[in-house]
Amino acid sequence: MKIGVLVKQVPDTATKIVLTANGRGIEEGNVKWVMNPYDEYAVEAALRLQGPLSAEVVVFSLGPARAVETLRMALAMGCDRAVRIHAETPLDAFATGNALAVAIAASGCELVFGGKQAVDDDAGQVLQIVAEVLHWPVVSVANQLHVHAGNDGITVHRPAAGGVTEVVELGFPAVIGCDKGLNTPRYPSLPGIMKAKQKPLTEQQSRDLLGGVSPHVVLQQFSLPPDRPAGRKITGDPENVAQQLVDWLHNEIKVI
Amino acid sequence: MGNDIVVVCEGDAGRLKKYSLELVAKAAEMATALDATVRAVAVGKGLAEALQVVGPYGVTRATAIDAPGLTGHYNSDAATAALSTWLQQVQPMAVLSSTSAHGRDYLPRVATRLKTGFISDAIALTVTDGRLVARRPIYAGKALVDCVVTGSPQMIGIRPNVFGLPAATGGVATVETVTVEIAPPRETIREVVAAAQRVVDLTEAEIIVSGGRAMGSSDNFRYIRDLADALGGTVGASRAAVDAGYIPHAHQVGQTGKTVNPTLYVACGISGAIQHLAGMRTARHIVAINKDADAPIFARADFGIVGDLFTILPILTEKIRKVRSA
Numbered sequence A: 001m002k003i004g005v006l007v008k009q010v011p012d013t014a015t016k017i018v019l020t021a022n023g024r025g026i027e028e029g030n031v032k033w034v035m036n037p038y039d040e041y042a043v044e045a046a047l048r049l050q051g052p053l054s055a056e057v058v059v060f061s062l063g064p065a066r067a068v069e070t071l072r073m074a075l076a077m078g079c080d081r082a083v084r085i086h087a088e089t090p091l092d093a094f095a096t097g098n099a100l101a102v103a104i105a106a107s108g109c110e111l112v113f114g115g116k117q118a119v120d121d122d123a124g125q126v127l128q129i130v131a132e133v134l135h136w137p138v139v140s141v142a143n144q145l146h147v148h149a150g151n152d153g154i155t156v157h158r159p160a161a162g163g164v165t166e167v168v169e170l171g172f173p174a175v176i177g178c179d180k181g182l183n184t185p186r187y188p189s190l191p192g193i194m195k196a197k198q199k200p201l202t203e204q205q206s207r208d209l210l211g212g213v214s215p216h217v218v219l220q221q222f223s224l225p226p227d228r229p230a231g232r233k234i235t236g237d238p239e240n241v242a243q244q245l246v247d248w249l250h251n252e253i254k255v256i
Numbered sequence B: 001m002g003n004d005i006v007v008v009c010e011g012d013a014g015r016l017k018k019y020s021l022e023l024v025a026k027a028a029e030m031a032t033a034l035d036a037t038v039r040a041v042a043v044g045k046g047l048a049e050a051l052q053v054v055g056p057y058g059v060t061r062a063t064a065i066d067a068p069g070l071t072g073h074y075n076s077d078a079a080t081a082a083l084s085t086w087l088q089q090v091q092p093m094a095v096l097s098s099t100s101a102h103g104r105d106y107l108p109r110v111a112t113r114l115k116t117g118f119i120s121d122a123i124a125l126t127v128t129d130g131r132l133v134a135r136r137p138i139y140a141g142k143a144l145v146d147c148v149v150t151g152s153p154q155m156i157g158i159r160p161n162v163f164g165l166p167a168a169t170g171g172v173a174t175v176e177t178v179t180v181e182i183a184p185p186r187e188t189i190r191e192v193v194a195a196a197q198r199v200v201d202l203t204e205a206e207i208i209v210s211g212g213r214a215m216g217s218s219d220n221f222r223y224i225r226d227l228a229d230a231l232g233g234t235v236g237a238s239r240a241a242v243d244a245g246y247i248p249h250a251h252q253v254g255q256t257g258k259t260v261n262p263t264l265y266v267a268c269g270i271s272g273a274i275q276h277l278a279g280m281r282t283a284r285h286i287v288a289i290n291k292d293a294d295a296p297i298f299a300r301a302d303f304g305i306v307g308d309l310f311t312i313l314p315i316l317t318e319k320i321r322k323v324r325s326a
Helices: A037-050 A067-077 A093-107 A126-134 A190-196 A206-210 A238-252 B018-034 B050-057 B076-090 B101-113 B219-231 B239-243 B274-280 B309-325
Strands: A002-006 A009-011 A033-035 A056-063 A081-086 A111-115 A138-142 A144-147 A153-159 A165-171 A174-178 A201-205 A217-223 A232-235 B004-009 B037-043 B061-066 B094-098 B118-122 B124-128 B131-138 B143-149 B154-158 B174-179 B188-193 B207-211 B234-237 B264-268 B285-290 B303-306
Touching (some): A002 A093, A002 A126, A033 A037, A037 A067, A037 A111, A037 A174, A067 A081, A067 A190, A081 A093, A081 A206, A093 A126, A093 A206, A126 A138, A126 A174, A138 B101, A232 A238, A238 B303, A238 B309, B004 B018, B004 B076, B018 B037, B018 B050, B018 B094, B018 B124, B018 B154, B037 B050, B037 B076, B076 B101, B094 B101, B101 B118, B101 B154, B118 B131, B131 B154, B143 B154, B207 B219, B219 B234, B219 B264, B234 B239, B264 B274, B285 B309
Parallel strands (some): A002 A111, A081 A201, A111 A174, A138 A174, B004 B094, B094 B154, B118 B154, B264 B285
Antiparallel strands (some): A138 A153, A153 A165, A165 B188, A217 B143, B124 B131, B131 B143
């Protein structure tokens, strides 16, 4: 069996976002790029099945040349080979999902993991689009999973509103979105990092994969949210500061 | 393509969600600028009667979509197939929906079947040149982007509870039930497990009391729970507190947790890392209690107390109980 993992390179979550002068994007000069945190759970989920299913794990990323760093990271964690899909211009979720789906179909993968969303655009759509293009079922968010004895399907826990958990069973092929809590991602070992340099990393062009499919969402203008004015800050006798806060909650903002 | 705006509503236990009604009212308000007619729909069993409530908010035509395979429980495959089949018949100009947990799951699938684009988690909607412009947060709210769907229909998902509910008028809705044929779902819902204890979804909570690493232990989170109980609120946490194992990830607020939008957010022993601030910056009122007077959280707080949590929280909890029971 082959297992696919979808990863994206994103700004580290500690990044302060600065917009470009024309407001059409963000300044990338001082950004530290990392693997999308949710994708780490996806890589780990695939690697835990690598042995039991005798699976080859193929990691895919659509992005610019620097996305190679993230693919090497996944290889260092233990993935077997990597595919980077080069996009000359940023693509929307629809085109990204279409390009990835075509590459996945060509690879022969039957189970695909990805992070439940990327923490840059926070859209949470690509996995569902990949699944639809492939005509596969998908669970877009999972925080527990196990493969059935006989390796003919998978049971996952899908968190829903209000603390509810839906226990979902799927056959293969399938796409699974990974959430924090699913597992504890490993760190790449030093030998792993050395080995990653020798592992195959191929490149494909998004326009070849897309065959005329074009984006359907256009980003017009970026902006920054307004800053909050600083409020009051008090200190002193606990009884007294607690009373001042209660008075404020009760008399000024009236939430109690 | 018609000139319908379809609003996809959600229901629970035979009642329409308040955020769906807010979206219906918002669509009705924008319909004139788009020269459009608004239709409300709901997918699933037993929602036809619930849809009656859209009438007083300016929408007179509603459809309950039923299909073999739809049950009382959400099924991603069945919901995707039922809604996309119906939308292919209706050919609306726009489809508005809520990016609830279920909405986020299946609406991108519906858009793909319709070969169009979907904008998820918008927090504002306007109309420019006859097209919907959606504003959505990116980087967990550190930035915003205005975007449009160039495909047809224009499909936009709105974050729940961002629009208020206007006063109801006297309208009456006619609700039809339509049954569509769909392929049998490939996913089987084996079980739906309710939360072990009462868990209000953080993303819908009006009041949140959060604890950080300074709480020191899971046992000490009782101070947070007590204050949350006294306020009638929900318990949240910083990533540091979750990673330290004090509380499960479901409570995490911030860039790899939940983005919240409460009326009151009380941050206790949370320094205010940029990832955490991103997740709670839109709270209407922010209170911070922290020993470190230089903690970044104070720059965002409307009301800050510099002091010892373990002394202040019990006193505060007691005083709030008294005020609320008075």
